[in-house]
Amino acid sequence: MASRYRIGQDPDYVPLGRRLLLMNWTLVLLLCILSGIGFAMLYSAANGSLQPWAERQMMRFAAGLTLMILIALTDIRIWLRMSYAAYVISLILLVGVEIKGDIGMGAQRWINLGFFQLQPSELMKISLVLSLARYFHGLTIEETGRIPLLIPPLLMVLAPAALVLRQPDLGTALLLVAGGGVIFWLAGVRMWKFALVLGGALAAIPIGWQFLRDYQKNRVLTFLNPENDPLGAGYHITQSKIALGSGGLFGKGFMLGSQSHLNFLPEKQTDFIFTMLGEEFGLVGGIALLLLYTLVIVYGYVIALRCANQFGRLVAIGVTTTFFLYVFINIAMVMGLIPVVGVPLPLVSYGGTVMMTILVSFGLLMSISIHRDVRISRQGNDDGRH
Amino acid sequence: MLAEQFASRAGPDKIPTFLSTRHVFYISQPNTDIDPSMWHRDSDRYRMFTRRAIMLGAGQGVLLTGLAARMYYLQVMESNRYSTLADDNRISHRLLPPPRGIITDRFGAPLAINRQNYHILIVREQSPDVRKTLTVLSQIIEIDPETIDRVEGDVQRRRSFVPVTVRDNLTWDEVARVGVNAPDLPGIIIDAGRSRDYPEGPHLAHTLGYVAAVAEKELTGDPLLELPGFRIGKSGIEKTYDMSLRGRAGTSQVEVNALGRVIRELDREEGQSGETVVLTLDIELQRFANQRLAEHESAAAVVMDVYNGDVLAMTSHPTYDPNSFTNGISHKLWDSLINNEYSPLSNKAINGTYSPGSTFKTCVALAALEAGVITPEQRFFCPGHLDLGNARFHCWKRGGHGWVNMHDSMKHSCDVYYYELSQKLGIDKIAAMAKRLGLGDPTGVDLPSERSGLIPTKEWKETQLGKRWQGGETLICSIGQGYVLTTPLQLATMTARLASGKAVTPHLTRDHVAPDEIAARNDAEFPDLGVSRAHLAHIHDGMNGVTNELRGTAYRSRIKIKGLEMAGKTGTSQVRRISMHERQTGIIGNDDLPWKYRDHALFIAFAPVENPRYACAVVVEHGGSGSGVAAPIARDLLTKAQELKSSRPGVSAVNIQSASQILRTTTKKQES
Structure with missing residues (x-):
């Protein structure tokens, strides 16, 4: 089948030089700026030192960026054909860590590859979007209205979500369900079906509540009333709000945040890094970062709307929405708008796994952008001309 | 398809x-x-x-806008509130305990000071191996193995940067040795604190009192009291003037991190050290009095100025070392103090109540003169006893004194004379005079828990005991026995009032000391007693006879130095009832009785006879006779006081700027 895309035979083939030209370098720059802000904050979090966080984060970003460009330069049709395989592999790995975890490794969620710790749940975030996009790519608008045809993709979402929830990782499970739901939505699944599932989910909350671990229950209860237990579970949120609020309009200055530097703010290098930024650079800094994120999201939408194939469109909005959810859940959490869920601020928080996920998904987004005009049949195995 | x-x-x-x-x-x-x-x-x-x-x-745009709105709410609308909270987190206010005010005698000699106290502390995070460091330390200074175990436990329990005390009260030599070996002792800190020190030790224990850690029930909400290691006055002058001695705490604003570790000091406001309290005591006289009383099991003595009420010496024997309370007293020592039969913890000068015995006769005689029931020349016949109803009241002298006038009645301490007077006066007139002379009520001296003694009246007996006053009781009271109880300080006050004719009250400070103000005392602040000078002269005459005339009861204890002579009155008060049988077979001598059944020996005196300046009262518990035991002590005290000119003007805290100035004066005095 690869022979179909030989040079000269595939009308949609984009030469490498052309791909480099078409690559959305502005988006790459935006991602670099965001990561740069992250390096600066990690430098501050370490009280003015590249160790232990900033330097490692830079190295990871360099590796991730290379990977992103490689993915971007790969033909989108290759990713399409690999979608189901990636999903199956991710699911197997997910079951694997689950079994391994049960055997006695505790809540271990990763596979150690020596140089890199692979989290199957992160891999799943991307491959779920890919495989759902591929599935819906193959359905006509009429077919998306047929309930039996909606059952396989629903299982595709629920199986990994259930596995991840068992780990237990509520944040990732929510991201998976939300990311999947968005693909359903864009594919044209009827509104009332969403309402039905949502209603069912709400009805299931009291039942699901019993399955939550104590710390998860506490997080929700703490969210509902953080001042109730200011030195216990509510401490993080209370301190985070104090840090943000005391930052004021212009902040306390780089490396001068008292809440962050005197350790009142927990996890300042990971989940609460936005709080630190808000404390040191104030509302101005926070809004600026938010605008950068918004710009990246807008790019995602533009790429999606300009894409000629349904697969690319769905994947583009899928990864953009996942990115949005990271940003929204993290910032809303540190500002006390939603319960504490362990979701980092993409590209800024310290941590290699999520950075890798984000950069890989942006690689896909750029591949979509480069191959925006490639036409793909609904079966995905042919361009429909032969 | x-x-x-x-x-x-x-x-x-x-x-x-x-x-x-x-x-x-x-x-x-x-x-x-x-x-x-x-x-x-x-x-x-x-x-x-x-x-x-x-x-x-x-939808995503709306949510992002929502985030921006929330950011605006937190960082602009609520900014002030959160800034305050952030500062509350970050800034910790620490109290700096002020140095306690020093106490000096009337000439500025230090009586209570703050000594540098070196402790040795260890900080876990600065010591790679706490046990090893402590072992090395134990080779340099003395540390017992239990201490090492305790410190290791404490160090684990506290946060790693919190210093734990290893040992207190290092000598200067030990400090130097630890300092030299500092490189081998990582994490070891030497810290200089202050602890209260009483250079005179036991000489002033009762008057000065002592300081100790604040007890739970003494917390008033003043954060100063909650500082670890803070000491407050628990008795004596330390307690009475505690608020003045305490001073005002300073504050230090420090920046702390979430673990409470101090990062830096932001602001510091120094406190004000406590006021210097200058006492009226003359430490040399005080030391002398202590040595003099130490010859007896249990005794108390007071020397005071008859014009201005300055207490020049106040001593209670046995005594204790107040320094042992400063750093916590051991159980063993405490038990030995409270179980001691001679109650060393009690200040007998103000807490001991004794029948005044014949010393009370001065008061009865003055009452009789003032009431006009007799003249000094009027004589009564003493056959050795007086019968009232079917009871017989004995004179101390079995054969009687024959015809006695007032002068002789005092000189020989004739009991029958006073039985006669009391019958003419009645108990209430006697009591009224006793109260005028300062008995029966607390003198108001500036010490805590002073006892009031007791001067009975008819009304008192009816209300308190529910019984009618008996005529015989008046007789008993007239010779200072029965219900009458006085403290040594009250007796000294009475003597001072008899000597000066002024309503003096005793006090221990040179100045009026209030927490926020120190004001000089006015020498002429005491009103006249309102007693005829002529009548007082008759009392003085009688008291002069006691000491300075041949066959006076205290003639043997007179002051022989010309110009320093004293006038006094002996008192021997019974503490047991002498039965009819014993009177017939012969009264058992004091030496043959167990200590606690022996008579109390009392003596009151003032000196010089002409133009009196010093009053003195001595009580020797179960000491035997007033003339034989108490009078020689009073003689020595008054001689010493006059030789030292104890009542000459001393320093006053009003006129000095700081404690250091006082200490300078003291050194100068010692040099000269």
């Missing part, structure tokens, strides 16, 4: 031109075999996608 599948080329979706101007080349390629229905369907899909993507994008 198959054809359709193969023909399912997605085709150029209808792409808005604004999005695809750069790639016209690709979509303009000829597409000959496109199923038009596919076109239609895929554009349906695209329209649906676009519509929903825009809705989704709008």
